Amino acid sequence: xxxxxxxxxxxxxxxxxxxxxxxxxxxxxxxxxxxxx
Amino acid sequence: xxxxxxxxxxxxxxxxxxxxxxxxxxxxxxxxxxxxxxxxxxxxxxxxxxxxxxxxxxxxxxxxxxxxxxxxxxxxxxxxxxxxxxxxxxxxxxxxxxxxxxxxxxxxxxxxxxxxxxxxxxxxxxxxxxxxxxxxxxxxxxxxxxxxxxxxxxxxxxxxxxxxxxxxxxxxxxxxxxxxxxxxxxxxxxxxxxxxxxxx
Numbered sequence: 718x719x720x721x722x723x724x725x726x727x728x729x730x731x732x733x734x735x736x737x738x739x740x741x742x743x744x745x746x747x748x749x750x751x752x753x754x
Numbered sequence: 755x756x757x758x759x760x761x762x763x764x765x766x767x768x769x770x771x772x773x774x775x776x777x778x779x780x781x782x783x784x785x786x787x788x789x790x791x792x793x794x795x796x797x798x799x800x801x802x803x804x805x806x807x808x809x810x811x812x813x814x815x816x817x818x819x820x821x822x823x824x825x826x827x828x829x830x831x832x833x834x835x836x837x838x839x840x841x842x843x844x845x846x847x848x849x850x851x852x853x854x855x856x857x858x859x860x861x862x863x864x865x866x867x868x869x870x871x872x873x874x875x876x877x878x879x880x881x882x883x884x885x886x887x888x889x890x891x892x893x894x895x896x897x898x899x900x901x902x903x904x905x906x907x908x909x910x911x912x913x914x915x916x917x918x919x920x921x922x923x924x925x926x927x928x929x930x931x932x933x934x935x936x937x938x939x940x941x942x943x944x945x946x947x948x949x950x951x952x953x954x
Contacts, residue, residue, distance in 0.1 A: 728843060730769070732850045733778040733858070737765035740859050744867045745757055751870070 768862055777854045785845035789838055804830050840896065844889055851885040892916055 768774055793800070808830065863870060895916050902908035 729778065729782055732781070732847050733774060733854070734765055734769055736850065736855055736858055737768045737774065737862065738761045740855075740862045741764035741768070741866070742757060742761035744863060744870065745761065748867060748870060 764862075764866060768858075768866070771861070771865075773861060774858070777850075777857060781846045781849035781854055782842075784849055785842045788845060789842050793838065800834055801830050804833055808833070844892060848885055848889060851888075852882055892919065895919070 769778075863872075899908070899912045899916070902912050
């Protein structure tokens with residue numbers, strides 16, 4: 718898995734993909750939290 | 755675990771949107787351009803500084819005497835390029851976390867979470883400070899773990915761990931600038947990921 722970081726295209730994708738993953742995770746949490754409140 | 759998989763799947767779906775592809779290219783091109791201009795302006799100073807630094811150690815003599823002798827002339831350029839690559843990547847991450855994240859949050863919120871009420875909270879300054887903190891931690895970790903690069907397993911694992919940490923920290927912490935921020939007066943505790951927020 719470690720060698721994947723040396724693939725240039727993956728390093729290009731990683732910041733945006735990670736950002737989008739956190740946005741989806743957090744918005745889903747927010748949705749759940751507001752529904753529970 | 756289920757929500758993490760759902761988030762990763764949703765992220766993949768969002769990533770393929772043309773707007774996100776444009777956002778993805780922007781910071782990387784800007785960082786590349788920035789460092790290219792800097793390299794054109796300061797290349798001589800950088801190579802001179804690095805040459806002085808390397809000549810102060812036995813490394814250059816050791817390389818010049820060994821089978822790497824033909825490559826010793828290019829050593830400085832090679833080291834400089836090795837240093838520039840993470841610098842370009844970190845700059846792209848900084849640009850992404852400061853400028854692209856608010857756009858990405860708005861895009862995902864409008865497309866996939868349209869039912870969430872739009873609220874205000876946090877500030878861009880908070881995002882900038884959090885990104886600066888994450889970058890400082892990354893650079894410090896990178897410098898501290900440099901000797902580990904001499905041992906093959908660590909040369910693969912250490913940069914990967916550092917990249918994971920900065921990806922997670924720099925894109926998570928700008929969260930307070932999200933346009934659908936949590937209501938300040940809500941009584942329930944902060945959800946796990948949103949608790950990274952330094953503001954409401």
